[in-house]
Amino acid sequence: MKTDAEPKPKLIKAVSVFGFADAKESEKLYREAYEVGRVLAQAGLVVVNGGGPGVMEAASRGAKSVSGKVIGVTFYPVETTTFEGRAWSNPIDEEVVCGNYLERTMKLLGLGDAYIILNGGTGTISEFGMAWGLARLYFGHHKPLILYGEFWRKILAEIRKYMPIRSEEVKVYKVCGNTDELIFAIEQFEKELLQAVHRHQQTAEKTFRI
Secondary structure, X not given: OXXXXXXXXXXXXXXXXXXXXXXXXXXXXXXXXXHHHHHXXXXXXXXXXXXXXXXXXXXXXXXXXXXXXXEEEEOOOOOOOOOOOOOOOOOXXXXXXXXXXXXXXXXXXXXXXXXXXXXXXXXXXXXXXXXXXXXXXXXXXXXXXXXXXXXXXXXXXXXXXHOOOOHHHHOOEEEEOOHHHHHHHHHHHHHHHHHHHHHHHXXXXXXXXX
């Protein structure tokens, strides 16, 4: 008896969320991050963040509101007096402790299969820059970026106006203004990644036959 085809493997299983650590519960940005975490968990995705307050805490709380899984990547600062560190109000399920800020950033980028970047300060800007740079370097096998908020369109337009941005660098991100667009973007990225894997396999098979 013929059975249904097996479902395709998901390439995006965990999503790292970045944003402003000082966002307050009463603010729009905090509520946006909460909804982002909630819809990601509803879609069966693991939420990864820095284990701190603000956007990180909100994304975790949103995920936990629908029984989602959250991984917090932390480090405990000694001399970095302006770093927020671990927030015990952030309800993570699993903590990954790093030795310093750079190691933490790389672990956040490593654990996520895709990245969502909300509004934020210099820390968020540095994380965005690193994620964008890596996506360009590994283009075709890259981890996609989702820039959450319509304000990103103006920022990216100004960057492209004054800086020599390559054509592939604008293909690794999508700008989303709400959670419906967010889930659609993840689905589209998933399709693009699966197509890239399929093309790679076909190329490898042809090379082997030769």
